[in-house]
Amino acid sequence: MLKKMSDFVFGERPQAHLPERVRRAIVDLQVNSEILIGWAQLCLVLFFLLLYSVAPKTSEGTDFMPVPWVLSAYLVFTLGRLYAAYRCTLPRWFLMTSVVIDMALLMGLIWSFHLQYEQPASFYLKAPTLLYVFIFISLRALRFDPKYVAAAGLAAACGWLFLLWYALFGENRIQDLTTRDYILYMTSNRVLIGAEIDKILSILVVTAILAIALVRAQRMLTREVADAAAAQELSRFVAPEIADRITTADKVMQPGDGETKEASVLFSDIEGFSTVSEKLSPDALVRMLNEYFAAVSEVIERHGGAINQFQGDAMLVTFNTVTTDADHAASAVKTALGIQRITEERLFCGDIRLPTRCGVNTGDIVSGAIGTPERLLYTVHGDEVNIAARLEQLNKQYGTYVLVTEQTARAAGSGFAFDVVGEVTVRGRAAPTCVMTVKAK
Incomplete structure (x- = not known):
């Protein structure tokens, strides 16, 4: 009482x-x-x-x-x-x-x-x-x-x-x-x-x-x-933009809360990471990854991207999901090219190069919370996300480091030089997807 x-x-x-x-x-x-x-x-x-x-x-x-x-x-x-x-x-x-x-x-x-x-x-x-x-x-x-x-x-x-x-x-x-x-x-x-x-x-x-x-x-x-x-x-464990969106929401976020909008997705992965990790002690490996993520995150933040997930040495980055970006496709392409540039110029953990493959796609994406009321994960879903992940893997086949879809090329505008390298049929889709490489003009 x-x-x-x-x-x-x-x-x-x-x-x-x-x-x-x-x-x-x-x-x-x-x-x-x-x-x-x-x-x-x-x-x-x-x-x-x-x-x-x-x-x-x-x-x-x-x-x-x-x-x-x-x-x-x-x-x-x-x-x-x-x-x-x-x-x-x-x-x-x-x-x-x-x-x-x-x-x-x-x-x-x-x-x-x-x-x-x-x-x-x-x-x-x-x-x-x-x-x-x-x-x-x-x-x-x-x-x-x-x-x-x-x-x-x-x-x-x-x-x-x-x-x-x-x-x-x-x-x-x-x-x-x-x-x-x-x-x-x-x-x-x-x-x-x-x-x-x-x-x-x-x-x-x-x-x-x-x-x-x-x-x-x-x-x-x-x-x-x-x-x-x-x-x-x-906010150190999730993107600051996502943390800000969650903390400033008018109501408590529940599983399934989300929205569908046109956005761009970038998947990145370090080439030959398994080989590199075998040569390093656990402490050195963690130190190298921290250096790498810090350098790459700076490029991502510069172009308005939000890091949704870290998956080992891979990253899922979105544009125009938590923050509005009318030129999200161009921002995603600039980010991919920026990642290539910094990984070519910089050595990590002393003398290690970490070439990085990127896949970029643009389309309608669902962004929101999944999980249980007690434990949620804010992420993105949809075929367009799967295509970006598939493009990152296709870099091995084509010997490239950045691959984008035709949708991304159209939305990114004329500030880049795109070359068609082939078509790929993604699981669950009947129509093939046109795949392109990209360079800055």
């Missing part, structure tokens, strides 16, 4: 153990928040100084002028605090102390009004400057940490309670200044206890509401940072 009530008021509690990277990300956000608070306080004190300098003075003829001194002291303190926030992570004790100093300076300024205007101490209880406490309390909300909002609110409430006590009992006061007459309270230096308690309660209620809102926001922030970190980690 208590847990349900707590979750209802404060929001669902995030997982107990957060990964170090998530905790570090939250700390970085809090550090940036302290810098933001510092700038907000600096702008605030500069605004007050400007306002004080241009506004008509209400204390002509008095020698005691505390406002410029207090504002100057607060300006120096704010500049020092902002400098420290840029230099290092501010410790909790310093932040708590700064909250108390903020309120102490404000309460000290309010307290000084009765000296400035040569009035009884109860005079300052009607100062509208009290409203500034809500500015200082709300400033602490920028950090998404309810402790500092609570500290600011409690400091303000305690400060005003002390000022009330001083007005009633300070300076060896004997005369009873309290009254229950509201008109007399408003037109004299008399004190209406209920009105002052009302101010303290208002400060505490606003503080409590802000603190509850911040607890909810902090828990939501923690969950969002954890989810973002998880999505970023998962």
Whole structure:
């Protein structure tokens, strides 16, 4: 029951153990928040100084002028605090102390009004400057940490309670200044206890509401940072475009969710990979593949492709599936030629060449999720995908490294030189498929 009530008021509690990277990300956000608070306080004190300098003075003829001194002291303190926030992570004790100093300076300024205007101490209880406490309390909300909002609110409430006590009992006061007459309270230096308690309660209620809102926001922030970190980690295992599509979908993806659209598919495979792998230790083999995939992925990303699958040393790459690309056929052909160029020019793992065969096809492709509700794979399906895989294998027969279909050649445009090398009948199709090689013009 208590847990349900707590979750209802404060929001669902995030997982107990957060990964170090998530905790570090939250700390970085809090550090940036302290810098933001510092700038907000600096702008605030500069605004007050400007306002004080241009506004008509209400204390002509008095020698005691505390406002410029207090504002100057607060300006120096704010500049020092902002400098420290840029230099290092501010410790909790310093932040708590700064909250108390903020309120102490404000309460000290309010307290000084009765000296400035040569009035009884109860005079300052009607100062509208009290409203500034809500500015200082709300400033602490920028950090998404309810402790500092609570500290600011409690400091303000305690400060005003002390000022009330001083007005009633300070300076060896004997005369009873309290009254229950509201008109007399408003037109004299008399004190209406209920009105002052009302101010303290208002400060505490606003503080409590802000603190509850911040607890909810902090828990939501923690969950969002954890989810973002998880999505970023998962994007290393699937194409970033696919991860972005999954995480930004309006509804949870289910098995069978997908769409059919014209797109291009590229299949790639390293020539003679089995022979190469026999000569390398497992560690060297993994290092070589990582170098190879990093180099090839750069070419793929440059032309807008999305890597749907790694299959050993082979890759399935799609264009115009997760991201829109009107020239997807040309992009696929450019990618295939780019892969040939980089594998011809570059040696991997020291002195190993990795010539790569590519097959490219264009047509209507189904892209979407397959599997069970608990475990899904986002991939592409259809005859056009099978044809691209078949073309990659046909490179052995024709002694080539890039083969494309007639559909791809037509869609790619006139920026390439295509040569027909033959026709192939793909299993499940009656009509033969025209196969071409390609070169850049």
